[in-house]
Amino acid sequence: MFTGIVTAIGTIRETTQQGDLRAVITCPWDPAGIAIGASIACSGTCLTVVDRGGSPGDAWFAVDISGETVSCTPAGRWTTGTPLNLEPALRLGDELGGHIVTGHVDGVGAVVGLARSGDSWRVDIAAPAALAPYIAAKGSITVDGVSLTVNVVADQPDGTCRFALNIIPHTAEVTTLGALAEGSEVNLEIDVLARYLQRMNSLRG
Structure with missing residues (x-):
């Protein structure tokens, strides 16, 4: 779950087409705080972290984007150089500053x-x-x-x-x-x- 309060802007650094589309997204976070398996909303799309690295303030994480997700989001959204609004998943005790958001694009x-x-x-x-x-x-x-x-x-x-x-x-x-x-x-x-x-x-x- 999310709140719709963006905490950073990331950029797609590279993409590779495997079984699904894998995207590497740069962000100004500390990679130590990005857990493998965590959910991050990327411009409103809930995606799962499958890899991460970099240094504090210059981190990156990788996500796999299914064909279904690609088809339900704007054309060209998942291309190299595209900026993305980022929000980590809501934790118990966090302030609900926006509204309840699922990260499922309608x-x-x-x-x-x-x-x-x-x-x-x-x-x-x-x-x-x-x-x-x-x-x-x-x-x-x-x-x-x-x-x-x-x-x-x-x-x-x-x-x-x-x-x-x-x-x-x-x-x-x-x-x-x-x-x-x-x-x-x-x-x-x-x-x-x-x-x-x-x-x-x-x-x-």
């Missing part, structure tokens, strides 16, 4: 609008029809591993929806969201509570 959204809003950026994202019922104004959503609050939702005639959120300067600086542009694709994870509420409502129907 779908891919696309940035369809960017505009200044005070010192922040308003970002409009198009979400697929399968996720539209779970996205609500003032609800939580995870975008590329970052816990954010939905400002408004606009349902579309084809069953999809567009939602808007604000990226404050701090979030833009410490995550990859500051580099978003129109057309950028992002991992989306809906609020786990919304998932269960929708399921209960469907059974009542």
Whole structure:
């Protein structure tokens, strides 16, 4: 489990296609604190550490990425040089600063609008029809591993929806969201509570 509070930005240093895709990701952590078998959210995707090394402040860890994961995340996400939002798994006693996040990507959204809003950026994202019922104004959503609050939702005639959120300067600086542009694709994870509420409502129907 995670909270959607990013603690570092990592970069894919290299990839190799074995049975699965193996990626080596650099990060500014101490390798001694990265356990083999640990879970790390990489731009919202929960992956398992299979190797690690480096030195304090200049560490790296390796993960295996299944074909299913590659198919459920944005095209080109797992290529050399790609920056990733990193968050280690939540530990008992840690502060729940964002919201409960599982690290399971529910779908891919696309940035369809960017505009200044005070010192922040308003970002409009198009979400697929399968996720539209779970996205609500003032609800939580995870975008590329970052816990954010939905400002408004606009349902579309084809069953999809567009939602808007604000990226404050701090979030833009410490995550990859500051580099978003129109057309950028992002991992989306809906609020786990919304998932269960929708399921209960469907059974009542």
